[in-house]
Amino acid sequence: MSDDHIPSGWSALVADLRSTxxxxxxxxxxxxxxxxxxWLHVDVDQTSIDPGTAYQLGRRIQGFVTQSLxxxxxxxxxxxxDRGNGRIxxxxxxxxxxxxx
Numbered sequence: 688m689s690d691d692h693i694p695s696g697w698s699a700l701v702a703d704l705r706s707t708x709x710x711x712x713x714x715x716x717x718x719x720x721x722x723x724x725x726w727l728h729v730d731v732d733q734t735s736i737d738p739g740t741a742y743q744l745g746r747r748i749q750g751f752v753t754q755s756l757x758x759x760x761x762x763x764x765x766x767x768x769d770r771g772n773g774r775i776x777x778x779x780x781x782x783x784x785x786x787x788x
Contacts, residue, residue: 693722694760694775696767704729704751712736712744725769725776727755761785 693701701720708715708731719730729748733741759767760775761784767776777785 693720693727696760696763696781697722697727697755697758699763700727700751700754700758704748707747707751711747712740715744722755722760722775725756725760725774727752 704720704727705717708717712731714735716732716735717729718732719728721728729752731744731748733744736744754765756769756776757765757767758776759765759778759781761777761781764778764780767778767781769776770782
């Protein structure tokens with residue numbers, strides 16, 4: 688699956704997510720990985736795992752989603768915030784640079 692619509696600043700976050708899924712949930716298939724309204728969306732096929740494991744997987748994925756809410760979509764800084772535009776969270780430096788461009 689492609690990560691075409693994932694902000695470049697989230698590349699390390701997405702790589703960590705994929706690595707975690709391969710290591711801890713090798714039978715789980717990622718159906719979709721997108722960015723929408725400034726946060727990471729992850730859809731996985733849970734049909735190959737039991738309900739307890741599915742619950743643990745959901746909690747693990749939620750940790751990455753939560754991390755995306757403060758990860759700059761431009762540079763990957765962990766000090767980003769929602770600017771109210773509903774597109775991507777940015778850090779102060781990247782937000783200023785976008786207005787200077």
